[in-house]
Amino acid sequence: MSDSSSLPPVRLHSEAELARDALATPLFSRAARLARWAGPDTRVGAGGELEEEQLPGAAEVLGLAGDDAAALASEAWRVAVDTGLVAIVDEEEGTVAAAPDLALLASGSPHDVLGLWLGALETVLADASVPDLDDLGDAMDEDGTIDFSELDWDLEAEAEFLDGVLGNLYLLTVSEEGPGDHPVPLPALAASMIVPDDMGEPTNDVLEQVSDAMMRLDDQFRLLEPIGLVEFRPVDEALMADAEDGEDAADEPAAPVDDTDVSRYGMVRLTPLGLYGLRARLLEAGISAPAVGDLVDKGADALLDGTSTFPPMAAQAETEQWLARREPLTAARELLAAARGGDTGAPLRRLRCQQALSLVGTEAEPALREVLDDAELGGLARVWLAERGAADVPAPPESMVFWLTIDTVAAQLAAEGNSTELQALVEGLAQQHSGFFATAWRVDHPATPDVLEAMGRLHPDKKVAKAARKAAFKARSQQGG
Numbered sequence: 001m002s003d004s005s006s007l008p009p010v011r012l013h014s015e016a017e018l019a020r021d022a023l024a025t026p027l028f029s030r031a032a033r034l035a036r037w038a039g040p041d042t043r044v045g046a047g048g049e050l051e052e053e054q055l056p057g058a059a060e061v062l063g064l065a066g067d068d069a070a071a072l073a074s075e076a077w078r079v080a081v082d083t084g085l086v087a088i089v090d091e092e093e094g095t096v097a098a099a100p101d102l103a104l105l106a107s108g109s110p111h112d113v114l115g116l117w118l119g120a121l122e123t124v125l126a127d128a129s130v131p132d133l134d135d136l137g138d139a140m141d142e143d144g145t146i147d148f149s150e151l152d153w154d155l156e157a158e159a160e161f162l163d164g165v166l167g168n169l170y171l172l173t174v175s176e177e178g179p180g181d182h183p184v185p186l187p188a189l190a191a192s193m194i195v196p197d198d199m200g201e202p203t204n205d206v207l208e209q210v211s212d213a214m215m216r217l218d219d220q221f222r223l224l225e226p227i228g229l230v231e232f233r234p235v236d237e238a239l240m241a242d243a244e245d246g247e248d249a250a251d252e253p254a255a256p257v258d259d260t261d262v263s264r265y266g267m268v269r270l271t272p273l274g275l276y277g278l279r280a281r282l283l284e285a286g287i288s289a290p291a292v293g294d295l296v297d298k299g300a301d302a303l304l305d306g307t308s309t310f311p312p313m314a315a316q317a318e319t320e321q322w323l324a325r326r327e328p329l330t331a332a333r334e335l336l337a338a339a340r341g342g343d344t345g346a347p348l349r350r351l352r353c354q355q356a357l358s359l360v361g362t363e364a365e366p367a368l369r370e371v372l373d374d375a376e377l378g379g380l381a382r383v384w385l386a387e388r389g390a391a392d393v394p395a396p397p398e399s400m401v402f403w404l405t406i407d408t409v410a411a412q413l414a415a416e417g418n419s420t421e422l423q424a425l426v427e428g429l430a431q432q433h434s435g436f437f438a439t440a441w442r443v444d445h446p447a448t449p450d451v452l453e454a455m456g457r458l459h460p461d462k463k464v465a466k467a468a469r470k471a472a473f474k475a476r477s478q479q480g481g
Contacts, residue, residue: 007171007174007288007289008171008174008176008310008311009174009310009314010170010173010174010275010279010289010291010292011291011314012276012279012291012292012293013272014110015109015110015111016110017272018114018272018273018276019110019113019114019117021228021271021273022113022117023105023113025226025227025228025273026228027075027120027226027227027228028079028117028120028227030062030072030073030076030079031076031079031080031085031120032080032085032105033061033062033076034058034062034073034076034077034080035085035098035102036098037058037061038080038086038096038097038098039097040095042054043093043095043096044096045094046091048078048081048088049074049077049078050074055070055074056069056070058073058074058076058077059073062076075127078123079123079124079227081096082119082122082123083101083116083119083123084099084116084119085098085099085101085105085116086098086102087099104116117227117228117273117277121229121277124226124227124229125224126159128162128223129155129158129220130158161216165190165193165217166278167278168189169184169189169270169278170278170279170282172184173270176311176312176313176314182269183233183263183268183269184268184269185262185263186214186218186221186235186265186266186268187214187262189217190210190214191210194206194209194213214266215235217266217268218234218235221234221268222234228271228274229270229274229277230268230269230270230274231269232266232267232268233263233266233267233268234266235264235265236264238264279291290306290310292314292317292321293321294306294318295307295318295322296321296322296324297325299334300331300334300335300338301338303322303335303338303352303356304335304338304339304349304352304356305345306318307352308345308348308349308352308414308415315352315355316355319356320359323359323360327363328360328361328363328364329364329366329367331360332357332360332368333367333370335353335357336353336357336367336368336370336377336381338353339352339376339377339380340377342446343446344414347407347408347410347411347414347447348414348415350376350377350407350411351408351411353380354383357380358387362388362390365388365390368381368384368385369381369385372393372394375400375403376403376407378400379400379401379403379404379407380404382396398439402439402440402443403443403444403445405429406440406443406445406448406451407445408425409422409425409451409454410445410450410451412425413450413451413454418457422454422458423460426454426455426458426459430461437470438471440452440471440475441471441472441474441475442478443475448475448479449479450472452468452469452471452472452475453472455468
C-alpha cells in the first residue's frame, strides 16, 4: 500500500448502522444461530470442529440444503468457536455451551457487536490465505500434520499479499479521486500489487502474474463476501473455462463474448462494514487511518492542524461536524486564535481557518471585527466581512495586502505544491501589480523568500521569473538567511 501517512480520512456509518449490518451478514448470522443451537448433546472434535454426524442437524437449523450445506455449516460453526460465541466445556468429552459473549449480540452495545464481528473477520481472512484443501491433502503426513515444504505456497507471503490488496482497495475507496462507492475491476487490483509503478508496457511474464493473482483473488473474495467485507462479482465462469480448456476450446466454435465488458473479469467494492473492518485492522497495525469526525471533540488548533492534510471534501465534512457542536461566535473566536503563528504550518492553518469561517453565518461578525487590526488575521477578516456585505469595513493598508498575498501563496504551496492553480495565481499577481516584486521582498513574513522563489520557478515568463528570484535573494538576505 502507499505511504500510510498519506491515508485520507474515511467516512464511516454510525456504529449502530454498522452493528446492524454485521448481524445481517450471512456468515456471522449463521455463526450466532449455531451458537444458540448448541446444547448438551452437541459434540466437537479435538480442534473444536463439529462432529461429522452433527453437520446435517446444523445445516438444517441454518436452513441449508444441497451439496455445500455441510461445508457452510462447518464454516459457520468454526467462526462461532473462534469468535467466542461458543465455549468448549470439556475437551475430552467434546462438550460445548453457549459462551457469555453470545448475549452481547442481543443486549450489548453496537461497539460490542462490532468487536465480535471483527473477530469473525480475522477468522475468515486467515482462511482466505490458506491454499486449496486438495493441495493440503497432498502435503499431509500420516499423523495428519501438514508438511508446508511440500506446498508451492508460503502462508506469511499469502497473508501479506491479501493484506496489501485490501490496503490498496481501502486507499482507492477513501481517496477523493478514486472510485468511491463504485466497484474496482479485479485485474486493476491485481495489477496494483504486481506491476511496478515505473513500468511502461507490462511484459508477458508480468501479465501472466497478474492473471494468476486475479484468479487467486477471485477465490479469496468469494470467501470474504459472506462476512460482509466486500460486495463481489466473480470472474465469469466462461472465462475460467476458456483458460482451463486451452487448445481444446480453439477446436470448437466459441460463443460470442463482449471483450470490452471489464466486469466479466470480476468487480469488487468494500462495503461500509468492510471500510470499518479494514480501518480497525490498520489502526491495530499502528497505521494512522483517520476518520471524518475524529476531531469534533478537540480544539480549533487540532482541527486546523488535522485537516491541513485532508483532501478538500473531507476537510469540509470534518469542519462542518466540528462547527455543528459550537455556537458560531465562539467557534469563530477559537478558530482565529488557533490560526495565529509564525511557524511553517501557520499559513495553511490560516487557509483552513478562512475555509472554516466561510461556513459560519453572520453571527460570527463580532469575532472578525475584533481582529481587523491584527497583522496576521486582519486581511482574512476583511475578506470575510466584505463577502457578506458588511458595512464600515476599513480598507487594508498596503502592507497588510502584501502580507496576506504572501501568506496565501505559502498556504497554497503547502496544500498543493506546484499546482496548475497556483501557477495561475502567480501569473495573475505579477500581471496585476507591475511593481509587485519591488515591494514583496520587504514583507515581514517568514515565508517571503520561499514564496518568491516559488514564483520564480512557476512563472513562464523568463523576465518575470528572474525578477522573482532576485526579490527572493533580497528577502532571504534581509531575514539573515
